[in-house]
Structure formats: structure tokens, C-alpha cells
Amino acid sequence: MSSTSYNQKKYVGKSSIVDFYDSKHYNPDVYATSSGDPYHENTFTGELNVHVHDTAGETHEATVIALCARCNAIVLVYDKTYKQSFGKIDDLHNSIKQHINLEKVVVFLVGNKTDETHEEQVNTDEGYNKHKYLKTDLFIETSAKTGYNINELFNKIEAEVKISGKRP
Numbered sequence: 001m002s003s004t005s006y007n008q009k010k011y012v013g014k015s016s017i018v019d020f021y022d023s024k025h026y027n028p029d030v031y032a033t034s035s036g037d038p039y040h041e042n043t044f045t046g047e048l049n050v051h052v053h054d055t056a057g058e059t060h061e062a063t064v065i066a067l068c069a070r071c072n073a074i075v076l077v078y079d080k081t082y083k084q085s086f087g088k089i090d091d092l093h094n095s096i097k098q099h100i101n102l103e104k105v106v107v108f109l110v111g112n113k114t115d116e117t118h119e120e121q122v123n124t125d126e127g128y129n130k131h132k133y134l135k136t137d138l139f140i141e142t143s144a145k146t147g148y149n150i151n152e153l154f155n156k157i158e159a160e161v162k163i164s165g166k167r168p
């Protein structure tokens with residue numbers, strides 16, 4: 001059993017990433033995950049059962065931390081077309097680090113919306129450097145619109161959780 005939590009300030013594409021992995025297509029009408037329904041859950045059954053908590057950008061930090069404490073993997077998502085979301089990664093990583101033993105959980109950094117090349121505000125080198133700086137276990141760029149690297153992301157989550165043997 002593996003759990004994953006998607007975090008980050010709003011509209012970065014967390015739900016779209018999960019939806020694409022689930023349905024194999026992009027749904028442009030995905031609803032913003034609301035504070036009343038702070039996260040929704042999905043289970044994918046493969047070699048491992050992957051249980052995903054998809055948080056809302058506006059989910060209260062204490063709720064996010066509580067969810068992360070029960071996870072094998074934490075996926076931090078920013079929007080490559082929105083620099084502010086990239087800036088928030090440091091704050092979020094910092095508060096997670098204060099409450100969670102990162103030796104017991106794998107952390108992924110994901111730059112989403114690679115399809116919006118003309119709107120790019122955060123390039124691949126910046127994402128990679130952030131991954132090195134924060135010492136996350138993996139960095140990958142995705143598009144929930146074209147499906148670029150979506151399967152790879154979930155495959156790597158499973159692989160990394162298995163290899164690392166990390167358990168909360």
C-alpha cells in the first residue's frame with residue numbers, strides 16, 4: 001500500500017494529473033478542489049495499491065501535514081507558467097520538514113504544464129536546481145493536458161517507494 005499526497009497552492013494541475021492518470025485523457029472542465037471537500041481520494045490497483053489524497057491548494061496546512069504523516073510519498077506540484085507557485089514550494093517543503101521525518105517518506109518535485117511553452121516562467125534548470133537544493137528524491141516535468149510523463153510519474157512513485165523501503 002502506498003499513499004501519495006499532492007500539494008501546492010492553487011490551480012497548478014494536481015487534480016488534472018490524477019484525472020489524466022485515471023482516465024488517460026485531459027478533462028478541461030475539472031473542478032477546483034474546494035475547501036469544503038479539501039481533498040479527494042483515488043485508489044489505483046497495480047503491483048501496489050496506490051491510494052492518492054489530492055489536496056486543494058487552499059487546504060489548511062495542518063490538514064496537509066496530517067495527511068502527509070500517513071503517506072509513503074509526497075508529491076509537490078508547481079505550475080511552470082506561474083512563478084509564484086514555484087516560490088511556494090520552499091515554504092511547503094519547509095513546513096513538511098518540520099513535522100515529518102523525511103527519511104521515512106519519498107518526496108517528488110513536479111513541474112506541470114510543459115505544454116504551455118510560450119507561457120513558461122520556470123524553466124527545467126530552475127526546477128532541477130530546486131530539486132537538488134531541497135534534496136527531493138525525484139524531479140520530473142509533466143503535462144496533464146498532453147499526458148507527457150504522467151504514467152512515468154506514477155511508475156516512478158511506485159518504484160521509488162518499493163526501492164526505498166520507506167514506510168511512515
Ligand SMILES: Nc1nc2c(ncn2[C@@H]2O[C@H](COP(=O)(O)OP(=O)(O)OP(=O)(O)O)[C@@H](O)[C@H]2O)c(=O)[nH]1
Nearest residue numbers: 011012013014015016032033056057113143144145
Ligand atoms: N495547459 C495546461 N493546463 C492544465 C494542465 N494541468 C491542469 N491544467 C489546467 O489548470 C487549471 C487548474 O487545474 P486543476 O487540476 O484544477 O488544479 P489543482 O492544482 O487541482 O487546483 P486546486 O484544486 O484548486 O488546488 C485547470 O483549468 C486545468 O484545466 C496542464 O498540464 N496544461
Ligand SMILES: [Mg+2]
Nearest residue numbers: 014015032033
Ligand atoms: Mg484540485
